[in-house]
Amino acid sequence: MAEAVVEERATAIVFDEVAVVEGAKRGDPQALSALYEQYFPKVYRYVASRLASTEDAEDVTEEIFLRVLNNVGNFEWRGLPFGAWVFRIARNEIISHVRRQKTRGIPAELTESIADYAPDHTLAIETELTMVVVRQAVERLPEAQRQVVALRFIAGLSVAETAQALKKTENNVKVLQHKAIAKLRLMVERD
Template identity: 70%
Template sequence: MAETATDELAPDFDEQAVVEAAQDGDREALSLLYDHYFPRVYRYVSARLSSTEDAEDVTTEIFLRVIENLRSFSFRGLPFGAWVFRIARNEVVSFVRRRKVRSQVAPLTDTIPDPAPDHTEEVHTALTMEVVRAATAKLPEAQRQVIELRFGAGLSVAETARVLGKTENTVKVLQHKAIAKLQTMVPLQ
C-alpha cells in the first residue's frame, strides 16, 4: 500500500486524537495540527499565487478559518486534512476574486528578482516556476486543481479525490490530461 503525504510527515500522528484535543481547547494539539499541515497548505497556496507575500497572507487566513471553525468539524467520512484543504481552496479562490476586482498588476520587478552573478540557479528556478505557473493557469479548472493539490500541496491521489469530491480514477485521468497538456505548453530545456 502506498504511503500518503500525511504518513510521510509523521507516521505516529493520530489525527483524530489531536483534532479532538484541539477542539477541547488543548493549545499544544492545535500547535501540532498547525505544524503538521502548514508546509503542505503553504506549498498549495504558493503554487496558486505568484507573490510570496500573498501566499503567506492567504495561508495565515486559512489557518485563522481552521481555528474559527475547528469546533464545527466532525469526522464523518472526510479526513481532517481534506477539510483543511477545502478551506484552503476556498480562501485562494476568494483571494483571486478579490484581486481581480482590484485588477492590480504587480510590476515585473516585484515578481522576478534582478539577476545577480552568484544567483543564476535561483533566477532560473524562479523563471521556470513562473512559466509553469502561467501554463497551469491556462488549464481547465478541474485539471488545474488536481495539479495544484497533487504537486503544489503534495497530496496523494486519494487525498486529492477526497478534497475535490471526485473518484481516484477521475483524479488520475485529470492529472494525466493536465500533464500531457502542460508538456505541450511548457518548452523543455
C-alpha cells in the same frame, strides 16, 4: 531538501489525525502545533502554486489557518479526512482572494501583519523563477486539471486526499492528473 521531505513523510506516518484534531478543539498547544506542522507546508505550497505574489501567498495562508481555527470546533468526523476539509477551506480562500483582486483590478496589497524576512534571497529568486514557469503552464490548464495538479503534485496530497478535497472520485482524479501532466509536458517542452 530531500532530508526535509523525508522528515515530512516520517511525521505524516506518526500523525494521529483524530487525536490531534480533538486536542486542537480543546485548545491543547501540542495538538495545535502538530496540526500546524502537518498542514502548513502543504497548504503554503498549494497557495504559492496558485498565487504569483509571495505576499499574497502569505496573506492567504494566514487567512486559511485562521479559518481552520475558527471552524475546527464545528468539524465532525463524517468519513472525510481532516486534511480534505483543510484543503477545501484553502481552495475557497484562494478563489475568494482571486475574486477580490479581480474586483479591485489591482495587485494584492502588501501585508503588514507578518513581514517576509527570507534568509536566502538568492534561493528565493531561484525558487520564484522555477515556480513562474510551472505556474504559467498550469494556468493554461482547465480549472479541474489545475486544481488536481496544485493539490496532487505541489501540495503533495494523495489521489484519495485530492479526490476528497475536490469532491471528485479517485478515478476522476487519475484521469485529470494524467491529462494535465501530458499537456504540461508539451507546454514545458515547447516553452
